[in-house]
Amino acid sequence: MTQIDSTPSATATGTGISRVVHAGSADADQWWRQAVIYQVYPRSFADSDGDGIGDLPGVTAHLDHLVELGVDALWLSPFYRSPQRDAGYDVADYRDVDPLFGTLADFDELLAAAHARGVRIVVDLVPNHTSNEHVWFQEALAAPEGSPARARYLFRDGRGESGELPPNNWQSIFGGDAWTRTTRPDGTPGQWYLHLFDTTQPDLDWTNPEVRDEFEAVLRFWLDRGVDGFRVDVAHGMVKADGLPDWDGHVSMVEGSDASGADGATDQGSTGTGNSGPMFDQDGVHEIYRAWRRVLDEYPGDRAMVAEAWVEPLSRLARYVRPDEMHQAFNFSFLCTAWDAARLRAVVEASFAANDAVGAPSTWVLSNHDVVRHATRLGLDSPDARPNGIFAHDPQPDVVLGLRRARAATLLMLGLPGSAYVYQGEELGLPEHTALDADVRQDPAFFRTQGAEAGRDGCRVPLPWVADAPGFGFGPTGETWLPQPDAYRDHAADVERRTPGSTFDLYRTALRVRRAERLGTGTLAWTEPFAQDPQVVAFRNRDVLVVTNLGDALVALPRSVEVLAASGPLDRGPYGETSVPSDTTVWVRA
Template structure:
């Protein structure tokens, strides 16, 4: 019989050697700083958070009713996904009126009550802004349909004549991110075929033309409307897509909502890239093509920065920009533009120590050059939840949803890795985003039947992609209540899996070792230790380890074991927090063993 030996620290390093900082990746600062530089921000997807009126769809009063939960979690701000008037063809990302609340979610008074309640608890509020496109029910698009080609009403959108005989072919070969052509042809009032309009997403979401002064003036006014109500900032949807290349040239590449991850390796100490790995931290997360990341978007965001500067207080702009390399992403957060940009290169990195070290080092290098924070994220409403993603046989795979007929994630393994990944992320300087339900360890719903799915990506790909419904299932608040306590009637707009009972908030509240209590402890320790505005340096003792990510931030050491064997820590090490159980032997000189797929925070 053979026994597995734990991985010992290199060369039997002493505790002092273990915590000694190696190459400094990010210096950090103790100077005065804006709140968003180190904030932990919680994404609320309103239709799936909490339902107050019993119609099975979450609403703003439901969010207000759960502010105590958010306050006890220890977040600094919440980001509200769209709640504006909308026909809901894309879950509110098809906006018909940017200055009003959809009755599905409540009223403007309900929004004001939510905002006041959050502010009373010290929680700032960021709202979603969708500037790339409107709903086809927006008054502007109705005017455009009623107007003639070349009219001022049509100039607000991207209308073009078709190619070929009779204009029967689309103006170019672009494809929608949701599948199918990115152009739809109108039928004129006399029944004859008319012009085509561009929609990078669903055909009910026509793209605006951001070269038009009226479009730019309108959105500056929308910003002021919500700023005057007291919001603390805006998350900007498809921030890299507003401006298209001149002439709208054909492009032979394939546009995807979420691209796959890479698997390059890097030198752990310096962040320098080994042969065969990308030098810029790229993981394949960037959208490419003439419809994305055009230089003209930066002029828009410089204008918006000035609008925010008109206000009292410290407001922020957050870019949802699927852009690589990271040096291109950093252009969105230059001092006179946006304040944060989601780090999707980090999100799309697989469960690989060297790849994680590489993307972390590259992220700090790019953002430090422009004086911006790095903004970490592991899950959101557009991607498979990370407890399920990391439980796949290949955790570097990035599926657009999971079907019941697909290879299924290992639920136990995925949760263990997810908890470890979260502690690895929350220990790093910068800002961090959490997606609702991840504090409960919620997995993806991978068995939704076709008849309940609502994501337009599922329908436009004719069922080839599962889409995003699996990460949008209503939250479980009470294990024994109908609908797991989502609302008073037990109705839910998407069905919840039976597994949600064991993840419900009420069965985790106050339970030592639960995922909810882990998140609460991590956010409290992060705040107490000042980790969000600290620095990061790799640890020399682990510079050559293929399976360990270890760094020092201020007086805390963060060590993640991504390997298969336990890692032995020096005698006398004080463990502040662990993503899972660690073992301590009973010898006179006890040693701590960190199991596989576990992250620990240590006192250094």
């Protein structure tokens, strides 16, 4: 058992500060520095019209759930017009709502209702590629080779005697070649176009001024409607290396080829999650974001951007959040760090070092629509496991262990200074659906890898709202676009919200305390004697001591503590002292 010193030689609070690693923010009035933002995946949040697919009116109808939870903003995954080949990340019209999700009037109603409740709205922007049904791409296919219409995308002649080979050896993130060959009007094979994702998602050419002008206009369209910011999809993409050179590396949705950035450097805390290569993290992306930042700065209300950038080392990621670029960047290094005290301490410290150097907040995240839910991921046998989905025939997680660790990881994350993102359903303790049949899967990664990867459907299953209703209350008919596992009954929102100690109760308590104690803008310092314990992550944020026990032995707290939040039941040591069991996090005032 680790016993904390409470003799007179310790500080008045009973804990000695080992080392300050992050000073508090002086810009507490900038909401994005400390906000807790809730990700809504619209098709799986709530269905208002009974078609089995969530929609914008469904989000509006459940805003009070988010208010009760205590979040500051919500991020809406794409709801734009789309053929839905990649769940809306294949956009056909950036200025309209797909009828599947409602209308522009429905969006305006959601925005007004959220603002009336003090909740901000961040919308998704998908600038790396469009749908192949976008009017621009249809014009490009109909236009001759070398035309201005084709110059908006990355069309190239093929290699080989008659152009029968792709222009380079790049592979799609979803599997297979990253190039598709077109057919000329006379039926002969034509040029190839690049698609780093599905064949239906052609990459734009961001060296084209017309592309840049169009997206600045799209920004203004939504800013004029009153949105509070943008989450930028594949923010490390868009610009490709000159000449599109061959590359023998490999990229995926959740990991890259190595843990180094474009300059070959490495950082303490790197996890190997960064996508390198000539198609990612090129210096030219920063010019784009500087231009976008100037657009946002024209508008009142402190509008913000967050980068989805799978970039390492962390010093490379920090370049996206320099003062004249984006405001936040998801900390995927933290998300991908194993359940290991030393590694967690390393990634936290490296994150603060990199972001503090540019004056940006660290933006913490544990789950989203692209990764296995952390309530499942943390229950897998391997502490380093980052599968792209889980099949029924794969090794299954320890459900109880996974949820216990997920609750502890969440309380650790929410105790850190900076901003944090919460993926819908994690506040209910939802696990991944690990037994989806092949005939219901819809993720293009499943099909393009010929079923080798399960893909992301398991983390996108519709939410359970009412335990005893058909479809667990997802919509009025009981229909759901993906089947829900029976286990969701025990995690339904109506059960979670009325059960003391539930995961929802934990999140609600943590967010209330986090706001009251101003933890989002606090100072972080490692504390003695926990700093010497290889199985503990412990730090002080303002007046709150956060202790996470990743080992097997009990960890004793100071003799006189006020428990503010705990991820699970606490224990008593041999002398009656409050103690933290394995895989548990506690916040105390000591």
